[in-house]
Amino acid sequence: LAKTTQPISMDSYEGQEVNITCSHNNIATNDYITWYQQFPSQGPRFIIQGYKTKVTNEVASLFIPADRKSSTLSLPRVSLSDTAVYYCLVGDRKNRDDKIIFGKGTRLHILP
Amino acid sequence: DAMVIQNPRYQVTQFGKPVTLSCSQTLNHNVMYWYQQKSSQAPKLLFHYYDKDFNNEADTPDNFQSRRPNTSFCFLDIRSPGLGDAAMYLCATSIPGGRLHEQFFGPGTRLTVL
Numbered sequence: 523l524a525k526t527t528q529p530i531s532m533d534s535y536e537g538q539e540v541n542i543t544c545s546h547n548n549i550a551t552n553d554y555i556t557w558y559q560q561f562p563s564q565g566p567r568f569i570i571q572g573y574k575t576k577v578t579n580e581v582a583s584l585f586i587p588a589d590r591k592s593s594t595l596s597l598p599r600v601s602l603s604d605t606a607v608y609y610c611l612v613g614d615r616k617n618r619d620d621k622i623i624f625g626k627g628t629r630l631h632i633l634p
Numbered sequence: 635d636a637m638v639i640q641n642p643r644y645q646v647t648q649f650g651k652p653v654t655l656s657c658s659q660t661l662n663h664n665v666m667y668w669y670q671q672k673s674s675q676a677p678k679l680l681f682h683y684y685d686k687d688f689n690n691e692a693d694t695p696d697n698f699q700s701r702r703p704n705t706s707f708c709f710l711d712i713r714s715p716g717l718g719d720a721a722m723y724l725c726a727t728s729i730p731g732g733r734l735h736e737q738f739f740g741p742g743t744r745l746t747v748l
């Protein structure tokens with residue numbers, strides 16, 4: 523997996539849009555970008571994945587510029603329940619086991 | 635609903651007393667993983683099974699063992715827990731050929747060592 527760099531923590535307020543950027547300067551041609559969300563005292567949850575441009579689902583949007591050296595997870599109109607740790611992963615399927623290695627993640631704290 | 639179940643959710647053991655954590659899944663996934671997550675840290679992969687093939691991470695202490703008697707169940711055995719083994723233990727599954735890097739996690743078992 524390519525090395526990733528994310529902010530250690532972020533604070534925001536309810537109703538705001540939150541953008542968390544992940545740097546991955548050494549991303550390889552076949553690598554995909556994946557984000558996980560982990561609520562306190564729960565296991566991580568896959569939330570979104572992309573290769574280039576923009577991906578949107580019911581949880582978040584993922585913006586990937588043309589050079590793919592970074593990506594931005596966008597959470598629209600956050601609520602208190604979006605308080606969680608968000609992990610950015612970058613990699614390709616190297617083998618059948620599809621191991622993932624979590625980086626430090628970004629601890630997002632939503633304030634009322 | 636198909637899911638990954640971990641029991642118990644909270645486990646207390648004594649220093650040096652063997653403990654077993656269990657994980658079961660109704661997803662029928664081939665791959666099962668065990669992670670250790672200490673407070674304010676990222677999950678750390680301990681080992682995983684592809685069907686019955688066991689794969690240990692290089693830095694997983696020998697104190698940690700695992701068993702997978704069938705597709706549905708996987709156990710984590712800690713032979714002689716130390717204070718440093720207090721953590722959340724997470725079980726996850728995935729399906730070969732499924733979405734890249736998509737794993738399905740259980741709620742975890744929080745282990746306390748007294």
